[in-house]
Each structure stands twice: as structure tokens, then as C-alpha cells.
Amino acid sequence: MKSTAPKPAIVLASEQYAQQLVDEFGRYERDYDLRPAKSSAQVLEITEQLQSDGIQIALYATDSVLPDEHILGAFAKWRAATPTARRIIIAPSERFTRDAPGLRHGMAKGKYDAYLLMPRGPRDEEFHNAITDLLSDWGSTVPDPEAITAKIIGAPQSQLTSEIRDFFDRMGMPTRLYAPDSEAGRRVRERFPPDVDFPLVWSMVRDPIAPRTVSDVARSIYGAPDEVDVGDAVDLAVVGAGPAGLAAAVYGASEGLSTVVLETGAIGGQAGTSSMIRNYLGFPRGISGMRLAQRARNQAIRFGAQFLTGWPALQLRPGSPHVVSTDGGEIRARSVVIANGVTYRKLGVEPLEALVGAGVNYGAALTAARDLEGQDVVVVGGGNSAGQAAIHLARFARSVRLVVRRQGLEETMSSYLIGEIAYTPRITVQTSTQVIDGGGDPGLEWLCLEDTRTKERATVRAQGLFLLLGATPECDWMPDALALDDRGFVLTGRDVPQHAWTDGLPPVDLATTVPGVFAVGDIRSGSMKRVAAASGEGSSVVPQVHRWLASAADVTTP
Structure with a gap:
């Protein structure tokens, strides 16, 4: 069945090679809306128009040189406008080697995702392998994917529903969540007795089930x-x-x-x-x-x-x-x-343990990130997993506060992650701090943070808490x-x-x-x-x- 949703966009920016990029990306035209631009300012205009039309941007692909702005400065503006979009530089052969030294440090800091040589002929599959990888990564962050392997019927703030969604995502199986009173929810519900509890799971490979644990879902798919x-x-x-x-x-x-x-x-x-x-x-x-x-x-x-x-x-x-x-x-x-x-070690704060699955998560819980657009989030932990979670959440959340008990990140986190965190304006790092309380109804709304040196306390807004607290x-x-x-x-x-x-x-x-x-x-x-x-x-x-x-x-x- 053909989808009625608007196609996501790929924005292609180059003063000299815009049409060549459109031609090169022609193989994606069935599934993506290709939008050429000749300057950074024009990219921002296109971005604003796409957003007003409700069209998602999957990828920014740009020449290494733009006429009105340094490309790394342009990326910062595009990222602020569309944090979820992937960003790549495609340099023509005459500038590929010359421009690389001044730009590759930006990739190490996470300012963009890839530095590629512009194709010089048809069927440059090495180039397109990089493009499809990035589009695939972007697709895994889309809340409602077109192609799904399972439907989950349940309330989004149910702990079990959240765990099941996360399981499917981590198994590489796209899903959609449907409310119990939705049309899809009612159709699946008809397959069960009247007193069955939610969530319900319909998958392509097994009969619908009413799981009580994530293991029930796994067993229904993979056997015993x-x-x-x-x-x-x-x-x-x-x-x-x-x-x-x-x-x-x-x-x-x-x-x-x-x-x-x-x-x-x-x-x-x-x-x-x-x-x-x-x-x-x-x-x-x-x-x-x-x-x-x-x-x-x-x-x-x-x-x-x-x-x-x-x-x-x-x-x-x-x-x-x-x-x-x-x-x-x-x-x-x-x-x-x-x-x-x-x-992960438990936090041990009773009011927050009661909200696990309703804003409080142990581990990165990448599925939950998509539900936190425009919200305030706290990540607790100083290891690489916490750093990666903070960077990913910053694509969606309004603000991400990385809370660390130590005095800094250098002892426990890789340098490349520290650099990327420093570049991401939505992330703030709060050291020598611990979470001691929190609450909300029906989901998380606030947290109380304590400075481990001065014992000073502060209450902050938070709709998401991600705990990565050690082994x-x-x-x-x-x-x-x-x-x-x-x-x-x-x-x-x-x-x-x-x-x-x-x-x-x-x-x-x-x-x-x-x-x-x-x-x-x-x-x-x-x-x-x-x-x-x-x-x-x-x-x-x-x-x-x-x-x-x-x-x-x-x-x-x-």
C-alpha cells in the first residue's frame, strides 16, 4: 500500500555543483524529496519551508565550500534547526585533498558525519554505501517508520510497553506504538478475550500475544x-x-x-x-x-x-x-x-524507582529518546555509554544535563566523546553532583540534585532521566x-x-x-x-x- 505521508527531504548544497549532486542523488528520488541550494542562507530558507510543511529532513549534503559562510559554521546553524538530520561534506576532486586538513577536525568533534569525494562517474557504490548507511541510521530514529515488523498496542508511559519497544529497536525490528482505542489497536484487541491486559504485540512472524515480560516477546519470536x-x-x-x-x-x-x-x-x-x-x-x-x-x-x-x-x-x-x-x-x-x-547499578531513590518506565530509564533506552522532543533530560554517568546517550538525546530533547559524581569526565570518558559533548550546545555537564530525589504524576517531572562538595541542592525540570551508573x-x-x-x-x-x-x-x-x-x-x-x-x-x-x-x-x- 502506497504511503500518503510526505517524503523526507535531502538538502543538497553547492554553488557550482548543485545540479550534479541532484543527478547523483537521483537514485533516491522515489523515497526522498531532493532540494538543491546554492548557499547556506538558501539551505536555511529551505529548512524553514520544509519544517512549516511538516516534512522531515533526513540529510544535509554540501560542498566543502559555500559562497556565504564557512561550512562548519553553516553546519552549526543547520544542526540547531534540525538536530536529527545527518550531515556530510562532498568535496569535488580538485579540492578534496586541499580542503580536508581544515575540515576533518570538525568530524572528530561530531560537527558532521562524513567527508566524501564527489563521484566522478556512474555507479560509485563506495560513495552510495556511505549515503545509505547514514540514511539507515537516520531512519532508525524516526518515530513512525514506514516499514514495520511489529505493532505494539498500549500506553506509552507503561514500563512494560517501553521495555518491549526498546527490545524491538535493539533487535533491529522497527515498530509502531498504537493507543488501545486506535483503529489498529481495536483490530488487534479483537483477537483476545475481553479481560486481557495491555500491552499487546502483533508481529509478522507469530500470532498476537499479550506479554507480561520482554522475554515473552522474545520467546514468541525465537522459540525455546x-x-x-x-x-x-x-x-x-x-x-x-x-x-x-x-x-x-x-x-x-x-x-x-x-x-x-x-x-x-x-x-x-x-x-x-x-x-x-x-x-x-x-x-x-x-x-x-x-x-x-x-x-x-x-x-x-x-x-x-x-x-x-x-x-x-x-x-x-x-x-x-x-x-x-x-x-x-x-x-x-x-x-x-x-x-x-x-x-547498571540501581540509583536507590525510591520515588524515582517507582517511575521506571514513566520517564526514568536504566541504560540508554534509545526508544525513549524519540518521545522526548522539546523536553528536558538528565543523564547520570561518566562513562562512554553515558556520553553517547547524552549526544543522542540532544538530537531530540530541548536540553540534556549530564550529571557526574566525579570532578570531570577525563578519567572515565573517551576524548572524542568529551569533544563532541563540548560542541553540542544542548548539553551541559554538571560535575560533583548526584540525584537525590524526584517525582511527577503520571510521569517524571522534576529532579533534586545535590552538590557532593557543598551539599547545596537544586530542583530542576526533567521529563527524562537516564541512569548509567556502573556495573x-x-x-x-x-x-x-x-x-x-x-x-x-x-x-x-x-x-x-x-x-x-x-x-x-x-x-x-x-x-x-x-x-x-x-x-x-x-x-x-x-x-x-x-x-x-x-x-x-x-x-x-x-x-x-x-x-x-x-x-x-x-x-x-x-
Whole structure:
């Protein structure tokens, strides 16, 4: 069915090459409204007209030189007018090398998204790969996407509704939210008994359900452990599908190990909530945590790995083989890699805990950002995840206040993020500060902040609170024989207590005190808590798994 909504716009700016850019972007004309301009002032006029007509702007693509303003100054104005639009520079070949040194520092600060060479002929697919990537990133922020995989019927300020929307977004499955009394809501509602509670979920791949947890949604789509044919025992069971677990799955499956991955929620773990990771090797334009996670999942599946989403591990029983239990069945495995990561520490302010899902969010909760246009938001945390969340929220919210207990960001946040935050006028950083109270009805309306040095307090408006407060390990499902440090993280290698060493030798680097069980990523004591480091550990553990399986086979061979 053809959409009646106006097409989003791509604004193309160049004094000399405007028509060439229109011709080059002609392949997008079916889905986007192409608007040429010859100056920064004309871009602003077009922007104002599009906004008055209710048309979204997906992308600004501009020559490296404009006649009336330096391009970085122009970007600042365009960004203020349309924060959600992506911004790129397309330099002609005669100026590409000359203009680059003076402009690339702006990309490092987040002033624009890509610096590209203007195509010099047809079918420049490297150029268009960059364009489609950026348009895809923009599309993931649109509140009501055209192509959807699921409909959610429920109230927007329901905690469960928010969690389900976030799950679908993190799985790369676009959704729309419908009110219970809407036409779509009534049609889905007719499929259920009269007394059913909201939210309801209709998806393309299963019958409509009335979930009571996010796991119910995941299970309805991806099935249960006891529905998966894995034979007597798999070579490798990976518990957790964050970057470390995904890397273990990719490398394990690619090297011939029968591999099953168990994941409680959405693929990607905490990293999957990152709006844009700019310092991950091999992605010069950056990549969202969701896209990185889904690409890794697809890669592992191509090698034969099987994923079971929505099933938390309830118990690990060591043996030969090991048994990982869930409430939907058991997985028997010759080796186990623990990669279930960590959860965010609770704030512990009772009035705010009662508003989780109604303005208060643990983690980045990227779905909630789209509902906060024109609102005031507070992000609590000093790590990279908090910085990425603040930058993403600034595309929508009127103001973003980044609250940090430390005296600065330098100890805990990457330099590129600090620079981008400093460039973003909607973000203010408030150091030596903590949240001590808040409230609102039916959703969050205000917060009380306290200066940790002077104890001075101030009340601020806030319709959104995003808490990224550090790591809490979840190890209650692990056996007593598996050694933990005093904070509850899994000990591996030389960190294992000496009384658990064998013949005076510690376990190998990523091995635990349970033979055949390994730990990687954030759950491991002493890990770096970075996406690249977790991915590295996940890939590094596979040779150790191979050696363990070989040695175990030698022992059992008559």
C-alpha cells in the first residue's frame, strides 16, 4: 500500500555543483524529496519551508565550500534547526585533498558525519554505501517508520510497553506504538478475550500475544531451548550475546564448533544501546551498537551458531558435559563461555524507582529518546555509554544535563566523546553532583540534585532521566566452585586463588576455576569494560576452548 505521508527531504548544497549532486542523488528520488541550494542562507530558507510543511529532513549534503559562510559554521546553524538530520561534506576532486586538513577536525568533534569525494562517474557504490548507511541510521530514529515488523498496542508511559519497544529497536525490528482505542489497536484487541491486559504485540512472524515480560516477546519470536535440535551436547555454549559473547560465537562457529548462544534480552548487551560507537576498528563513520550487534549475530548464524533469545541462564551444573538450565529447557555443552555482562547499578531513590518506565530509564533506552522532543533530560554517568546517550538525546530533547559524581569526565570518558559533548550546545555537564530525589504524576517531572562538595541542592525540570551508573555482575546462577572476586566478578587466569591452581600452575588467561568454563567481557574480573576489549576477549577465548576440548577428548579416549 502506497504511503500518503510526505517524503523526507535531502538538502543538497553547492554553488557550482548543485545540479550534479541532484543527478547523483537521483537514485533516491522515489523515497526522498531532493532540494538543491546554492548557499547556506538558501539551505536555511529551505529548512524553514520544509519544517512549516511538516516534512522531515533526513540529510544535509554540501560542498566543502559555500559562497556565504564557512561550512562548519553553516553546519552549526543547520544542526540547531534540525538536530536529527545527518550531515556530510562532498568535496569535488580538485579540492578534496586541499580542503580536508581544515575540515576533518570538525568530524572528530561530531560537527558532521562524513567527508566524501564527489563521484566522478556512474555507479560509485563506495560513495552510495556511505549515503545509505547514514540514511539507515537516520531512519532508525524516526518515530513512525514506514516499514514495520511489529505493532505494539498500549500506553506509552507503561514500563512494560517501553521495555518491549526498546527490545524491538535493539533487535533491529522497527515498530509502531498504537493507543488501545486506535483503529489498529481495536483490530488487534479483537483477537483476545475481553479481560486481557495491555500491552499487546502483533508481529509478522507469530500470532498476537499479550506479554507480561520482554522475554515473552522474545520467546514468541525465537522459540525455546527445548525446541532446538543440538544433539547430545554442543561443543560450546555461550551465555550472553554482548560483544564478547558474539565474538566467541562467530569465531567458535567459524572454526567448526557446534555453538549455541543464550541471551536474556536483546542481542548486544549494554553495547547494543549505544547510539553511535565512533572508535570501533573498521568503522570510520561509526556504527550504532544495535547494528554492530545484529551484524555479528548474522555473521555467527551464517557459520552455523544457534541463538536462543529471551532465556536467562538459571543454573550452570558442571560436569561432562556441563548443563546450562533455563525455564524453557537445558543446553548440554562440552565447554561454556560466560559472557553475560553486567547490569547498571540501581540509583536507590525510591520515588524515582517507582517511575521506571514513566520517564526514568536504566541504560540508554534509545526508544525513549524519540518521545522526548522539546523536553528536558538528565543523564547520570561518566562513562562512554553515558556520553553517547547524552549526544543522542540532544538530537531530540530541548536540553540534556549530564550529571557526574566525579570532578570531570577525563578519567572515565573517551576524548572524542568529551569533544563532541563540548560542541553540542544542548548539553551541559554538571560535575560533583548526584540525584537525590524526584517525582511527577503520571510521569517524571522534576529532579533534586545535590552538590557532593557543598551539599547545596537544586530542583530542576526533567521529563527524562537516564541512569548509567556502573556495573553490577549477575552471578547467582553460577556454581559455588566458580571463584569470584570481592565485588562478584568472575576470576580467571592468574587472578584465580592459588589454592585452585593445578600442579602449581594457574588456569589459562580466560579460564575459571571450573574446568571447561571460561569467562570473557565485562563479567570477568579486571576486564577493560570497552566494546573492542570485550570483542577481543571473545575471539581470544576460542583457541583456549579448542585446547580444552582436545585435552578432554584425550582423557576420555580409551
